[in-house]
Amino acid sequence: MLYIDMDYFFAACEEVRHQELKGKPLVVGSSPESEKLKGVVQTCNYEARAFGVHSAMRTSEAYKLNPNMAYVQADWNYYEEISKRIMTLLSGYKARMEADSIDEAVLEFEVGSYEEALAIGKEIKGIVRDKTGLPCTIGISSGKIFAKMVCDSAKPDGLKAVGQDGIKEFLKDRSVGKIPGVGRKTEEKLAAIGIKTIGDLSQADPMVLIDLLGSFGKELFILANGTDTSSIVDNANVVSIGRERTLDSNAHSMREVESLIKMLTKEVIGEVRRNNFVFKSIGVKARYSDFTDRLKSRSLNNYSDSEELVLKTATSLLSDLVKEKPVRKIGVRVSSLASRGGQKSLF
Ligand SMILES: [Mg+2]
Structure with a gap:
C-alpha cells in the first residue's frame, strides 16, 4: 500500500497563495495578539519548526520561541x-x-x-x-x-x-507510540509492564497483552511481528448515497448531533426512495476538529429501505466515534445499493 x-499542509497551502511568506517561519493559527494569547498553532512550516514550534502549541508559547514569525488565520x-x-x-x-x-x-x-x-x-x-x-x-x-x-x-x-524483509528491523527500535492508534494511555499501560519499543512488544507474551488491552493487544502483537493486515475502506469509488454536514461548533457529545443525524438520515432515505433503491450497508463518517476522518459501517443481512434502521445504526456507529474527540462534521451513508424491483445488485 x-x-x-x-x-505541513495548511501552512504549505498558505505559502502557495502568499509567495512572500515562503522561506520565512509561518504559523497557521490566530496570532498571539488577536485572541488574548489563547490561540493554538494549527500547523507551521519547517522554518517555524526549526525554532521548536509545533502544532497544538499555544500561539503565545510559539511567540516566546520566536517573536518574528508570520501568522495566518486558518481558512x-x-x-x-x-x-x-x-x-x-x-x-x-x-x-x-x-x-x-x-x-x-x-x-x-x-x-x-x-x-x-x-x-x-x-x-x-x-x-x-x-x-x-x-x-x-x-x-x-x-x-x-x-x-x-x-x-x-x-x-x-x-x-x-519498506518491504516485508525489512519491516521488523524498521519497527524494532521505534517507540510503541509511533504505531497509529496507540495513544498516550496505551503507551503508559505498556510502559508499566516494561514495553517501550515495538521490538519489546514483538517479544511480549501475547496473553499478557490481551489481558492488558483486549483484542487490541493481539493486533499490536501481530503488527510488532511484521504482519499488517489492516485493510482500507474504499471511499473514493463506492457507489452510495450519503449526506454530510459541518456543525456550527465542534460537538463533544451525542446530544449535540442527534438532530443532525435525524436530518441527514431523512435526506438519505428520501433519495433512496426517489430512486427506488434498497441498500445493504449503512455507514457513518466523523471528521474531527483536528481534521482526521473516521469511517464506520455495518452490513445488513437483508436489503432494506428502512429509515428507522438507518437512524438506529448510524446513531450507534457514531456514538463510538463521538466519544473519542470533538467532532466538526458528520455524515450518514448507505451503500451496496440494489433496485427495489428485482433486488438485483446494481453495482
Ligand atoms: Mg500532513
Whole structure:
C-alpha cells in the first residue's frame, strides 16, 4: 500500500497563495495578539519548526520561541478545496483508495515489485507538486499501518518503501507510540509492564497483552511481528448515497448531533426512495476538529429501505466515534445499493 501525507499542509497551502511568506517561519493559527494569547498553532512550516514550534502549541508559547514569525488565520474552506483537488488527482489512479484525513490518503495498487511501487510514488509526488504546488511524503509497505509509519519516517518531501524483509528491523527500535492508534494511555499501560519499543512488544507474551488491552493487544502483537493486515475502506469509488454536514461548533457529545443525524438520515432515505433503491450497508463518517476522518459501517443481512434502521445504526456507529474527540462534521451513508424491483445488485 502507498500512503501519501501532505507536508505541513495548511501552512504549505498558505505559502502557495502568499509567495512572500515562503522561506520565512509561518504559523497557521490566530496570532498571539488577536485572541488574548489563547490561540493554538494549527500547523507551521519547517522554518517555524526549526525554532521548536509545533502544532497544538499555544500561539503565545510559539511567540516566546520566536517573536518574528508570520501568522495566518486558518481558512478551512480553502484547505478543503485544495484537498478535494488532490483527492481527485489520486482517484485518477486505478487503485482502491481511502481518504484518511483532509491531507492523507492510502492507495492499494496491484504491482509486481517495490521498485514499481516506488516509480508510481515518484510520479504521484511530481503530479501533486505540478498541479497544486505542494510537497508531500509517500510511504510504501505491505499494509496501511506500516505504510503510514514509513511515510511518517520519511518526512518531509520523502519517498520510501519498506518491504516485508525489512519491516521488523524498521519497527524494532521505534517507540510503541509511533504505531497509529496507540495513544498516550496505551503507551503508559505498556510502559508499566516494561514495553517501550515495538521490538519489546514483538517479544511480549501475547496473553499478557490481551489481558492488558483486549483484542487490541493481539493486533499490536501481530503488527510488532511484521504482519499488517489492516485493510482500507474504499471511499473514493463506492457507489452510495450519503449526506454530510459541518456543525456550527465542534460537538463533544451525542446530544449535540442527534438532530443532525435525524436530518441527514431523512435526506438519505428520501433519495433512496426517489430512486427506488434498497441498500445493504449503512455507514457513518466523523471528521474531527483536528481534521482526521473516521469511517464506520455495518452490513445488513437483508436489503432494506428502512429509515428507522438507518437512524438506529448510524446513531450507534457514531456514538463510538463521538466519544473519542470533538467532532466538526458528520455524515450518514448507505451503500451496496440494489433496485427495489428485482433486488438485483446494481453495482
Ligand atoms: Mg500532513
